[in-house]
Structures are given as structure tokens and as C-alpha cells.
Amino acid sequence: MACFITPMSFAIVTTIFRRKIPENLKISWLNIMMWGGVIALAVEHIVHEEIVFFPPFLTTMQTPSEIPVMLKEMAIIGGTMTIAIAGIWLAMVFISKKVNHTIINPVKN
Amino acid sequence: MLTIKDFIYYRSTILIFLLPKFLNNSRIFPCHEFKKNITQEKCIMWLITTTITAIAVTAIWYIKPKTYKLDILSLMLWGTSIMILVDHILGFEGGEFILLETEGLITNGTLLGIIMLIPIFIIWEILLITSKPKQKVVGGK
Numbered sequence: 001m002a003c004f005i006t007p008m009s010f011a012i013v014t015t016i017f018r019r020k021i022p023e024n025l026k027i028s029w030l031n032i033m034m035w036g037g038v039i040a041l042a043v044e045h046i047v048h049e050e051i052v053f054f055p056p057f058l059t060t061m062q063t064p065s066e067i068p069v070m071l072k073e074m075a076i077i078g079g080t081m082t083i084a085i086a087g088i089w090l091a092m093v094f095i096s097k098k099v100n101h102t103i104i105n106p107v108k109n
Numbered sequence: 110m111l112t113i114k115d116f117i118y119y120r121s122t123i124l125i126f127l128l129p130k131f132l133n134n135s136r137i138f139p140c141h142e143f144k145k146n147i148t149q150e151k152c153i154m155w156l157i158t159t160t161i162t163a164i165a166v167t168a169i170w171y172i173k174p175k176t177y178k179l180d181i182l183s184l185m186l187w188g189t190s191i192m193i194l195v196d197h198i199l200g201f202e203g204g205e206f207i208l209l210e211t212e213g214l215i216t217n218g219t220l221l222g223i224i225m226l227i228p229i230f231i232i233w234e235i236l237l238i239t240s241k242p243k244q245k246v247v248g249g250k
Contacts, residue, residue, distance in 0.1 A: 003196060029184060036185025037192035039232070040225040044155065044193075047221055048213035081195045085188055 001050055001060050001070045004041035006078025007034050007085065026096070030089040037085065153197055158222025160190045178240065182233040189229065 011034035014027060021027045045051045050059055060066040163186035170179035215221045 004192070007192065032181055032184040033188030033191070035188075036229055037188035039185075039228050040159070040189040041192055041196070043225045043228060044221065047215050047224065077196055077199045080199055081192045084191050084195050088187075088191060 001066075001073050002045070002058050003073055003077040003081065004038050004045065006074050007082045008038045010082045010086075011035050011038055024093075024097070026089075026093050029092060030086065033085050033089065034082075037081070153193075154218030155222035155225055156190070156193045156197060158219060159186060159193060159225065162226060163187045163190050178233065178237050181236060182229070185229045185233070186226075189225070 011031060014021070014034070015031050018027050018031060042051065051057060052059060056062065058070070060070040163183060166179055166186055167183040170177075170183050173179060215224065
């Protein structure tokens with residue numbers, strides 16, 4: 001329905017505050033992954049006629065009884081998407097730091 | 110002279126376009142068989158298409174020079190793959206996992222997968238052109 005709105009909101013926040021986040025956290029990786037997924041999912045939703053180019057833009061908004069279902073989907077599926085991407089980003093940052101550390105400080109025998 | 114790296118690069122590019130077509134007609138994901146019983150294609154081909162493209166682009170990124178900004182493209186594709194996977198896992202309502210009904214303007218899952226990739230490739234090309242990598246590759250200042 002509109003699950004991509006949650007990661008999109010998260011991506012907007014992280015993109016706005018990207019300069020305030022430490023550089024070693026590689027926030028650009030998170031932003032790129034988020035925006036890539038959001039753009040592709042938006043296309044999928046347009047093709048499935050869940051997004052329209054006229055108000056209220058989301059087809060579920062036209063039926064008031066479906067709004068709670070949409071909000072639930074945004075929270076559960078959208079929230080899980082955001083957590084999954086953020087988890088992979090954290091894993092990538094952790095691995096890259098580990099690899100760099102190994103290269104700079106090789107283990108002494 | 111064609112090097113091994115160039116050969117892998119061209120082969121990967123061909124695979125991006127041919128593999129979804131092969132999978133669609135193969136015994137692994139035979140979408141055409143399900144068409145007999147339902148009116149619309151049920152295979153989640155756009156997940157398969159995006160993941161294959163992400164794997165191929167990551168492989169090319171590892172081989173080719175970093176001036177092509179393939180890291181950005183592969184990150185965007187991996188982000189898309191993860192989001193689609195989560196969407197399908199949580200939206201799964203029993204039955205066979207690989208089957209999900211497709212509705213809307215496009216009923217062909219493979220075509221939808223390719224269309225979903227178009228804006229990502231456009232953004233990557235804009236980033237690539239604005240960073241002027243050609244000068245770096247050719248050897249200009």
C-alpha cells in the first residue's frame with residue numbers, strides 16, 4: 001500500500017542531518033541504500049496503481065476504512081524495511097572498520 | 110586486446126538482461142505454467158531481477174576502475190533488493206513463497222523488474238556524468 005513511506009521519511013531525516021553525523025559512520029552508504037530502495041518501490045507502487053498523480057495520491061486514502069490497514073502496514077513492513085537496511089549498514093560499517101584496522105595494524109607473530 | 114576483466118564485464122552485462130528471461134522459461138521459476146490457472150503472472154520476478162542485477166553490478170564494481178561510481182549503483186540495487194525481500198516475507202500469506210499475484214498496469218514480473226531499475230540507472234548516470242569521469246579515464250586534467 002504505502003510501506004515505502006517509512007524508509008523514505010527515515011532517509012529524508014538522515015539526508016538532512018548527514019553533515020552532523022560523524023564521517024566514520026559512512027552515513028552516505030545508508031542514504032544511498034535507502035533512496036535506491038525507496039525510488040524502486042515507488043515505481044512498483046505506481047505500476048500497481050497504489051500511488052496516483054492526483055490527490056490524495058495514495059489510492060487507499062480514498063477509502064477511510066482502509067487507512068488504519070495502511071498505517072499498520074507502514075509501521076510493520078516499512079519499519080522492518082528500515083531496520084533491515086539500517087542493520088546491514090551497521091554491519092558494513094563494522095566490517096569496513098575491522099578490515100581497515102587489520103590492514104593498518106597487521107597482527108604481529 | 111580483450112582482457113579477462115573485459116570479458117567478465119561484457120558477460121555480466123549480457124547476463125543481466127538474459128538471465129531473467131531464462132528463469133522465466135526454465136523449470137526453476139516456470140511462470141508460464143502458472144498462467145494456465147490464473148489470469149495474471151504470479152512470480153515475483155522483480156525481486157529476482159533486482160538481486161541478479163545487484164550481484165552483477167557488485168562483481169563489475171570489484172573488477173572495473175572506481176571512477177565509474179559503481180559502488181553507488183550497487184548500494185542502491187542492494188537497498189532495493191532488501192526492501193523487496195522484506196516486503197515479500199512480511200506480506201507472505203501462505204502457499205508457495207515464490208508465487209505472488211501481480212496486479213496493475215504491468216502484469217509481467219520481469220518487465221516490472223526492468224522498469225523498476227530504470228530510475229536507479231538514470232540517477233547513477235546523472236551522478237556519473239556530473240562527476241566527469243571520462244576526463245579521468247582518458248587522462249585529462
